[in-house]
Amino acid sequence: MPSSEAARPLVSVIMIYRDAARFIDEAIASVQAQSLPDWELLLVDDGSSDRGPEIASAWHAREGGRIRLLQHPGGAWRGTAASRNLGLRSARGSYLAFLDADDVYEPERLARHVACLEADPALGVVLGRELYWHSWHAGSPPDWISGPALQPGRRYTPPDALLATLLTRGAAIPAPCSITFRREEWLAQDPIPERFHGHYEDQVLICRLLLRYPALVIEDCLARYRQHPASLTEGNAPLERVAGSAANRARAEFLDWLRGELAGVGCLSPELVTWLDAEAAAVAGAGERSGRSWRRLARHSLPQAARVPVGRALNRWRGRGARRRAMQQVAQFERGRAGRSSLAAARDYWNERIDDTRLSDHPRGSAGFYAALDAHRLRKSDYLLDYVDFAAWAGHDVLEIGCGAGLDLVRFARAGARVTGVDLASRALELARGCCAVAGAQAELVEADGAHLPWPDASFDLVYCLGVLPFAPDPAGVVAEAHRLLRPGGTAIFMVYNRHSWMQLAARLGFLRLGHADAPGFRVYSRTEFARLLQPFVNCRMSSARLPLGQAGRRGAAARILASGMRPVLGPFGWHLLARCRKAL
Known part of the structure; x- marks a missing residue:
């Protein structure tokens, strides 16, 4: 034989x-x-x-x-x-x-x-x-x-x-x-x-x-x-020409990997360094073109009365010269490098910043403390209670990836769901345990990377993952794990930050700062990029939320006046990009 x-x-x-x-x-x-x-x-x-x-x-x-x-x-x-x-x-x-x-x-x-x-x-x-x-x-x-x-x-x-x-x-x-x-x-x-x-x-x-x-x-x-x-x-040909596209980020990552590989075998010559620098600058330079979509919006979508002031603001932004554009290119390239951050860097960042005590005057861990955190969350995400029917998951197995302080875990548990929470940061899990204890809610809490989870296939009916993918070291791995862990016909709910959002524009014009934009791996997504990330799922319904209409303070009041009557126009430009996905039967 x-x-x-x-x-x-x-x-x-x-x-x-x-x-x-x-x-x-x-x-x-x-x-x-x-x-x-x-x-x-x-x-x-x-x-x-x-x-x-x-x-x-x-x-x-x-x-x-x-x-x-x-x-x-x-x-x-x-x-x-x-x-x-x-x-x-x-x-x-x-x-x-x-x-x-x-x-x-x-x-x-x-x-x-x-x-x-x-x-x-x-x-x-x-x-x-x-x-x-x-x-x-x-x-x-x-x-x-x-x-x-x-x-x-x-x-x-x-x-x-x-x-x-x-x-x-x-x-x-x-x-x-x-x-x-x-x-x-x-x-x-x-x-x-x-x-x-x-x-x-x-x-x-x-x-x-x-x-x-x-x-x-x-x-x-x-x-x-x-x-x-x-x-x-x-497919890459048009994608390479889209500012911040998935193809551009992939090429930046490949060039960074190639630089290290060439250095590792001792052949990173001055000629190759020049070539790599030029290629990286070309990829980063695509960010300069992203302002064009906003200028088209000002020209074609805004009411006539708003076009002149918005157009002037955009021209001032564009006219800040080569230094501003160079700074943007460097920042974009550095964000690309940060996107390849290690789990350790992400864990350290969130262990330091998970608890913003300025949101509450109550003692940390008290019922008043969690009530203030929850009120702040619902102000930022005023769509949440309409978008997520927490009561519909009574009697079902729910996994939240990136549970943070456990506010939504408690909502699911109170509705009668069997809940499990995962977070990379141990301090987040401490807060979540305290939140569950104050609310009298039962939850299994596990410290783990969302891209490598310990449960067998088909363990949950719902995977809930809001605001995690923009910071995850391996967002595609998180989506793949969510798909693996869902039972056939199960639902996943994801939220990322919208590249083509009013907040992106406002941040670029210097009117506001994006929260946690300094986090390792911070990234924003277009609808096309988000859809590509969700490829494991066969049925995804996408929408955007968080318009400036609900913001507080003087700037919020100004935004409400400016945005009055423009909700249909602003609809696609919400800061939060949401997707409700279903796993095939």
């Missing part, structure tokens, strides 16, 4: 997919049609909700052990980095290759790459060229072939292949479908950092390989890299 080592396939192809029913059949068929017969295909389902898994299962039934089906626990969405890592850990082949579910291999793709690796045992990586494939759809732009940053036929010693790619104007790091590498080379690497859950995770892996292992570039174009609006490559 052959050993398991003898039964190992020559090459493992890893295909990650999510809601890819439209294209996955063609992608799998292109692997099945390879002239090299000794392969296995790993199909990694990243939380699909369409027919993609059915198509994958049908291929598995036809091909048997050559096609293997993988998914995350509970069928959860974990993002592209976690899914590639799952495929890499599970692969058995001597060589590894990727094919995304919307791309296609030519029949000689595996044979040609494997032959190069077999002919040179010291070779770690083979790079081909790929067709940027538009013509699959009628009326699309012409196809084009990648290159020529790297010279075909040349064997590059590390890190020359990567440096040539980075420093060639207009060149791109090769696509995943055009690279094959030895399994042993991967085993020497760390997993792809899972914070790269939607952009750049493939480039992180490819950069690591090209920094460390000899690479051969071949002339052959043996993969078709499909371009369509839902693909990452095609």
Whole structure:
């Protein structure tokens, strides 16, 4: 009987997919049609909700052990980095290759790459060229072939292949479908950092390989890299031009990671430092364009009487010159760095600032103290009692991620829910215990990171997470955990801060300060970015709240006068961006 080592396939192809029913059949068929017969295909389902898994299962039934089906626990969405890592850990082949579910291999793709690796045992990586494939759809732009940053036929010693790619104007790091590498080379690497859950995770892996292992570039174009609006490559083009978009933040994070990686292998030359600085400045400089959306609002949406004063204020803001714009770029880049803060930094910050004693004259921990905190909360979130029907959760299991002082936990408990609260900060949990004790409410309270929670799948009916994602070190991980912990048909309620809000504008004009804007990882979201973050859920209803109409003091009175009769116009510009999401049955 052959050993398991003898039964190992020559090459493992890893295909990650999510809601890819439209294209996955063609992608799998292109692997099945390879002239090299000794392969296995790993199909990694990243939380699909369409027919993609059915198509994958049908291929598995036809091909048997050559096609293997993988998914995350509970069928959860974990993002592209976690899914590639799952495929890499599970692969058995001597060589590894990727094919995304919307791309296609030519029949000689595996044979040609494997032959190069077999002919040179010291070779770690083979790079081909790929067709940027538009013509699959009628009326699309012409196809084009990648290159020529790297010279075909040349064997590059590390890190020359990567440096040539980075420093060639207009060149791109090769696509995943055009690279094959030895399994042993991967085993020497760390997993792809899972914070790269939607952009750049493939480039992180490819950069690591090209920094460390000899690479051969071949002339052959043996993969078709499909371009369509839902693909990452095609989709990034417009996103890169949107100020503060998810793609811009992802690129800033990738550039920061790349700087550290280059420094770690001792090849951070002055030329590369200049290139990295220029790229980072280009990403940060997109923030300058964000004022244009507000100028369009002033020109087209505001009543005629308000356009002149608002327009003048915007022009004064814009006219503060290059120094102001440079400061904004630095601030945006520093916020991006803060967004990658450690759990320890976030925990320390909130342990110091969770309790604002200025909100109450009552002794800390007393009934009057908590009543003052609650009154302040309801002034800030005057929509809360209308938006959340606390009584509807009687008899249900409710988890609050980021419970803070426990004010909403008590509301759920008083309504008859079985409540559990989680917070990263121990001082927050002390306050929450005191709040529950004063109210006579029962709650389980746990100190934990919201992206790594201890309960089994499908433990709760409601996950409640207001104002946490803007500060979480791993917001996508928090959303994935919420999805995992919900029972089928369960509800999640999230709140983030609205990038296109009246408060953002007021803060930029110097009229107010945003609370906790100095916190590690503080970020704001557009509706598009928020929707992308909530991808694990199949049904999300989004709305905005917290308009200036309810603010206190002289500024609040002025805001109410200015905003009188403008509620329909201001509706989308509330500071709080809310989403009510449902997990599929």
